[in-house]
Amino acid sequence: MHRRTPIRVSTRLVAVLWFLIAVSGHALAHGASLQGDSKSLAVPLWLFILTGGGVVSASFLLASFITDRSFIRTIHQWQRFTSRSADGAVFVTKVVGVFALLAIVAAGWFGPQTARENLAILAVWVGWWAAYTISVYVVGNTWPAFNPWRTVGELLPSREANYPERLGAWPSVVGLLALVWLEVISPLADKPEMLADVIAVYTVVTLAGILLYGTERWFGTVDPIARVFRYYGRVAPLRRTDSGFEFQLPGARLTETKLVTGFDEVGFVVAILWVTTYDGFVSTPLWSDVVRPVADAGVPLNVAYLAALLGGYGLFLGAYRVATRLSRDTADTYLTPSAIARRFAPSLLPIAVGYHLAHYVSYFLSLSPTLLGVLSSPLDPPQAVYIVLPAWFGGLNMAFVLLGHLLAVWVAHATAYDVFPNRMQAIRSQYPLVAVMILYTMTSLWIVSQPTLTPP
Structure with missing residues (x-):
């Protein structure tokens, strides 16, 4: 029973x-x-x-x-292996990543302020969050090479301060939820200048974290974007190794013992699942019917x-x-x-x-x-x-x-x-x-x- x-x-x-x-x-x-x-x-x-x-x-x-x-x-x-090396391409992707960040911020501040005519809006939402994210879980996590903040952070000194272990991955959970909430409640998809401002603030916070805790600790524990792409990349069939590339069936790497090591990381996995759902839910007629009387009540x-x-x-x-x-x-x-x-x-x-x-x-x-x-x-x-x-x-x-x-x-x-x-x-x-x-x-x-x- x-x-x-x-x-x-x-x-x-x-x-x-x-x-x-x-x-x-x-x-x-x-x-x-x-x-x-x-x-x-x-x-x-x-x-x-x-x-x-x-x-x-x-x-x-x-x-x-x-x-x-x-x-x-x-x-x-x-598994299937190939000895092809991508070392030469890594340097190019690092340069492309930094250049893209500068171009997006400049376009947001100085480019046309019409959403469908602005490079920042289209590059971030269509090129990066839509197309690039799809590439991560299809061909593997290339974000460590493209990540412009990591590229710049590797050139900066660091205090290597002790990270509070009790916090674990929870700051990345808070960061992911905050980013999605900001995307939903603000006109980031329509206001290029505001999008550039948010990216600039994110850059300052990220570089400050790197200076305090170091590149590996920050992107390995705190940064929500790096963690999203790291987990998504485990779904992909392709992975870059020290000797070349390794191919497995999609999702095969998700059974690895050390992929999620604490309940804080469980919380982040659930957060990834929830925010994709939430982003769609707040665009449904049901949510509109729910939130309208709430707004009329003064909330x-x-x-x-x-x-x-x-x-x-x-x-x-x-x-x-x-x-x-x-x-x-x-x-x-x-x-x-x-x-x-x-x-x-x-x-x-x-x-x-x-x-x-x-x-x-x-x-x-x-x-x-x-x-x-x-x-x-x-x-x-x-x-x-x-x-x-x-x-x-x-x-x-x-x-x-x-x-x-x-x-x-x-x-x-x-x-x-x-x-x-x-x-x-x-x-x-x-x-x-x-x-x-x-x-x-x-x-x-x-x-x-x-x-x-x-x-x-």
């Missing part, structure tokens, strides 16, 4: 969400890009979301039949957005903690919930990757001609040109979300067989974790299905 209780709790969590969606009506599902264009799918919304949750559930059932440890190990240890919008950011993060982190505690019971193991949380946290990263792809591929493709036009003539940019994507692209965005969750289920399955000695322990340990993944899946699909609105 003791083992069945956590399973019942996990099942009820999913069942409650399914019920709420089921009684919410038969609205059409929509796939929306960041520009707000929506494309209808002729299926009831509740059926669309339940189908997504069912796909993840079915993938877990199918993965459960794969119980041969040697086969799972063979898949995750499969500042900035406070409402902050409360949603922190509250949602608390819910995501709390759901994951509950799942790991239930996982300990279902597996009947001596491992602590904290140890289980650390080992399974990397399996959440493919979910964030899938949602980022769904959120930004169409955005990048639509605005790429405008970005190329401004790059060719930043001082006298041509008229903005957009690519109108076909209607079926909305379905592709849904596929990105599902593929990310399917990869997450497989990574969790492989991790379970690496952690637990008994096969049934490995399978039972995943019940609560898969339940939480299904909740994440259905939430992501619901957000992607909504028509996109501009935040008030």
Whole structure:
């Protein structure tokens, strides 16, 4: 009876969400890009979301039949190597990174102040946060070479002060949440001068941190951008080594024991997952309906957005903690919930990757001609040109979300067989974790299905 209780709790969590969606009506599902264009799918919304949750559930059932440890190990240890060196390209990328930083700040301060004509706006949101981030989890983490603040920091002296170990990675969690909150509540995507000001402040804070704690400590522990790209890079099949390049299957490196070493790093992984969700949620009609009466009651919008950011993060982190505690019971193991949380946290990263792809591929493709036009003539940019994507692209965005969750289920399955000695322990340990993944899946699909609105 003791083992069945956590399973019942996990099942009820999913069942409650399914019920709420089921009684919410038969609205059409929509796939929306960041520009707000929506494309209808002729299926009831509740059926669309339940189908997504069912796909993840079915993938877990199918993965459960794969119980041969040697086969799972063979898949995750499969590698191919090449001795090609990228040492010569590293210097070039460092120069490009520093030049790009200077050009972006200069364009923000002195360039055209129309968003779609300004190099800073397009380079940061379309070129960097959309296209470059996608490249990180597709071909590997090249940010240490491109990072202009690291390049400059390596030339600066440092006091090498002792970093307060009790803080761990929590400053990077706060930094990531703060950056996303600032992006949402301020017109950073429309005001080039404000974007340049924020980058300048970020530069001052970063260089001060480097002077105090050193380059490696700052970018290894505190800097949120470096940590995001480091984790995203572990999803990629390609990795640069001292002798060349190493190729593995996507997500294979997420089962490594030392990838997440403390609950502070668990908190950051959950933060990555949450902020991608939050960025889409605050553009949905539901959020607009919620925040309007709050604003009418005299509550500042900035406070409402902050409360949603922190509250949602608390819910995501709390759901994951509950799942790991239930996982300990279902597996009947001596491992602590904290140890289980650390080992399974990397399996959440493919979910964030899938949602980022769904959120930004169409955005990048639509605005790429405008970005190329401004790059060719930043001082006298041509008229903005957009690519109108076909209607079926909305379905592709849904596929990105599902593929990310399917990869997450497989990574969790492989991790379970690496952690637990008994096969049934490995399978039972995943019940609560898969339940939480299904909740994440259905939430992501619901957000992607909504028509996109501009935040008030």
